[in-house]
Amino acid sequence: MELSGGEILIQFLKDEGVEYVFGYPGGSVLHIYDALYGQDELKHILVRHEQAATHAADGYARATGKPGVVLVTSGPGATNAVTGIATAFMDSIPMVVITGQVPTPVIGSDAFQEVDSIGITRPCVKHNFLVKDINKLADTLKKAFYIASTGRPGPVVVDIPKDVTDPMVKIPYSYPKKVEMRSYNPVIKGHSIQIKRAADMILSAKRPMIYSGGGVVLSNASAELRAFTRLLGYPITQTLMGLGAYPASDKQNVGMLGMHGTYEANMAMHECDVLIAIGARFDDRVTGKLAEFCPTARIVHIDIDPASISKNVKVDVPIVGDVKLVLEDLIKLLQESSVKPDESAKTKWWGQIDEWRSKQCLEYDRQSDVIKPQFVIETLSKLTGSGDTYVTSDVGQHQMWAAQYFQFDEPRRWINSGGLGTMGFGLPSAMGVQLAYPDATVACVTGEGSIQMCIQEMSTCKQYGLPIKIINLNNRYLGMVRQWQEFSYEERYSMSYMEALPDFQKLTEAFGHVGMKIEKRSDVEGALKEALALKDRLVFLDFITDRKENVYPMIEAGKAHHEMRMAADRELS
Numbered sequence: 001m002e003l004s005g006g007e008i009l010i011q012f013l014k015d016e017g018v019e020y021v022f023g024y025p026g027g028s029v030l031h032i033y034d035a036l037y038g039q040d041e042l043k044h045i046l047v048r049h050e051q052a053a054t055h056a057a058d059g060y061a062r063a064t065g066k067p068g069v070v071l072v073t074s075g076p077g078a079t080n081a082v083t084g085i086a087t088a089f090m091d092s093i094p095m096v097v098i099t100g101q102v103p104t105p106v107i108g109s110d111a112f113q114e115v116d117s118i119g120i121t122r123p124c125v126k127h128n129f130l131v132k133d134i135n136k137l138a139d140t141l142k143k144a145f146y147i148a149s150t151g152r153p154g155p156v157v158v159d160i161p162k163d164v165t166d167p168m169v170k171i172p173y174s175y176p177k178k179v180e181m182r183s184y185n186p187v188i189k190g191h192s193i194q195i196k197r198a199a200d201m202i203l204s205a206k207r208p209m210i211y212s213g214g215g216v217v218l219s220n221a222s223a224e225l226r227a228f229t230r231l232l233g234y235p236i237t238q239t240l241m242g243l244g245a246y247p248a249s250d251k252q253n254v255g256m257l258g259m260h261g262t263y264e265a266n267m268a269m270h271e272c273d274v275l276i277a278i279g280a281r282f283d284d285r286v287t288g289k290l291a292e293f294c295p296t297a298r299i300v301h302i303d304i305d306p307a308s309i310s311k312n313v314k315v316d317v318p319i320v321g322d323v324k325l326v327l328e329d330l331i332k333l334l335q336e337s338s339v340k341p342d343e344s345a346k347t348k349w350w351g352q353i354d355e356w357r358s359k360q361c362l363e364y365d366r367q368s369d370v371i372k373p374q375f376v377i378e379t380l381s382k383l384t385g386s387g388d389t390y391v392t393s394d395v396g397q398h399q400m401w402a403a404q405y406f407q408f409d410e411p412r413r414w415i416n417s418g419g420l421g422t423m424g425f426g427l428p429s430a431m432g433v434q435l436a437y438p439d440a441t442v443a444c445v446t447g448e449g450s451i452q453m454c455i456q457e458m459s460t461c462k463q464y465g466l467p468i469k470i471i472n473l474n475n476r477y478l479g480m481v482r483q484w485q486e487f488s489y490e491e492r493y494s495m496s497y498m499e500a501l502p503d504f505q506k507l508t509e510a511f512g513h514v515g516m517k518i519e520k521r522s523d524v525e526g527a528l529k530e531a532l533a534l535k536d537r538l539v540f541l542d543f544i545t546d547r548k549e550n551v552y553p554m555i556e557a558g559k560a561h562h563e564m565r566m567a568a569d570r571e572l573s
Contacts, residue, residue: 026073028100054084059429075113090419126154151186214241215279394450424453
């Protein structure tokens, strides 16, 4: 079978089992788009901005575990995609981004729509390729998918000059079933001696804490994490990216930790004597003040990426390997061991945790006539059921309230930009999730600031019939910016107030969808029920919420886990 470069690309994606390509055409990729024409096996989703293409592919990847695929043109097409590429890179999301490039002979001449895509993306990709030879195209694509989805996942960029896809140049094509890369061979099996050391340390704990992150979700190790945690009877906390890997409703779960984590989770971290970190990277939003992070703890750290071990926090027992496989080995060792956890110490420890829990750190004013954003999320959680609903979010206060008040009991249901904190992520990522699971309820929790960054994608939703429910917590502020300005800048609200907002209800209707505006607390549940009942329509619910509600608890910059602000002008330590 002789194919052109454009045809090779399309045929390869089919052979690789790719379901959707998210993209936007332009000059450098027109040969590829011509090869795409006339077939329906590989579905192309035409977004309204290249940033949305990457976010949609990202959402698809987070929900399914399969690499998301993006196709954009050269120049501004590639640069518009960079924010989404960096978003995926920070959260270790598998993605293959195919960028068009000017023809090989004019590379470096400042040709029309030429940028150095390889140089621009190098700091925010797992790897990137420039393909100058049609004979290497299929093998390079195979390497890209392999790199993106193995080891610690991440985005890979494949830059293809236009002449490589010339329809007049054809070569024999066969799908490359194997990948050989001498320089890339990720370790997935944990070292047996290290696992034995970890088991001994874990069983010796008097005040243990399990700290799990997004790596558990990425390696599909939720079942192993649950078995491990229940076998030991230890408390578990999860990062923003790890929510759902262990059920939020389970009594051993003490909630999310970190800057906006629960009082009990942060205090348990501060007081624990053995910390078991699983698929987490000790980022600054989790650790708080590094000098006072887990001051009395010995630390076990399990991670697929050796570069993450002792990068921010020095650990005592490092285990490099796939979380799923390491947990399987660890569970087997613990089951066979004659030593068991100290039940007396464990009972005492749980007593202390229950005392911290009694602070009820997530309580808020439930009698207010003004709509409290927490109440909207709680009601959404109650009405949808935590197991069967996918929730995407943008970034800011609404993101934290979604993490705190929606009960995630299953993995891959919580889709958000954790590492980069990308506003505009919520709606396009919801598109990717909805395409992956057409019959699922997909809710995008957002704010009036974030939603405007990719609001044009409501047009994409109309074209492809995506019945997403948009939950807009509208406080007329850039809420998280305003909160920091209140706490740290003596209430100087510099540029954090939105003075000219659109009528979201009318704007939604202009896009051909259903718009609602909700201003009374008593109307919240009814509006959500009505929206959820419209199974085949996108519904935008504009909730007019308390303008000055803050996210609590909060660890301010430079503070440690035990120095949380629990409510205005009141701290507990």
